[in-house]
Amino acid sequence: MTTATIENNWYAIRVTYNREMKVKYEMDARHIENYLPMKYRIRMRGERRIKEKVPAIHNLIFIYTTREKLQEIKQTTTLPIRYIMDRETKTPITIQSAQ
Numbered sequence: 001m002t003t004a005t006i007e008n009n010w011y012a013i014r015v016t017y018n019r020e021m022k023v024k025y026e027m028d029a030r031h032i033e034n035y036l037p038m039k040y041r042i043r044m045r046g047e048r049r050i051k052e053k054v055p056a057i058h059n060l061i062f063i064y065t066t067r068e069k070l071q072e073i074k075q076t077t078t079l080p081i082r083y084i085m086d087r088e089t090k091t092p093i094t095i096q097s098a099q
Contacts, residue, residue, distance in 0.1 A: 009094040010035075010064050012084040020055045023079050030073070033064040060084075062095060 015023050020036055027034040037056040042049050063070060070092075074081055083092035 006066055006068070008064055008066055010062050010097060011067075011070055012093045012095060013061050013063050013070075014082045014084050015059050015061055016080045016082075018055075018058060019079055020059065020061050023061050023077075023081060026077060026079060027061075027063060027073075032069070032073070035062040035064075067092065 013023070024034055024036045037060075038053050039056040040051055041054050042051055044050070063073075065073075070083075085091065086093050
């Protein structure tokens with residue numbers, strides 16, 4: 001077992017079909033640290049301007065956990081989540097905490 005599988009890392013996770021918020025709520029319910037970059041968007045509803053918070057980058061969420069735990073989550077959730085893979089090393093992309 002390598003150190004990468006037993007230590008916590010930030011993983012970039014691809015979420016399909018605009019289900020970023022559903023994945024975030026599920027990770028929150030499991031008490032797993034996660035980050036979903038959000039932004040405000042103004043849209044018009046008739047004559048009114050509505051300010052709403054939406055994901056800044058669609059289909060992407062960052063999850064802070066071990067690779068083993070993330071693999072367990074992938075197997076037990078009904079939501080379609082996938083690792084974003086490094087093409088050269090063929091391993092899931094991890095993000096440094098400082099970033």
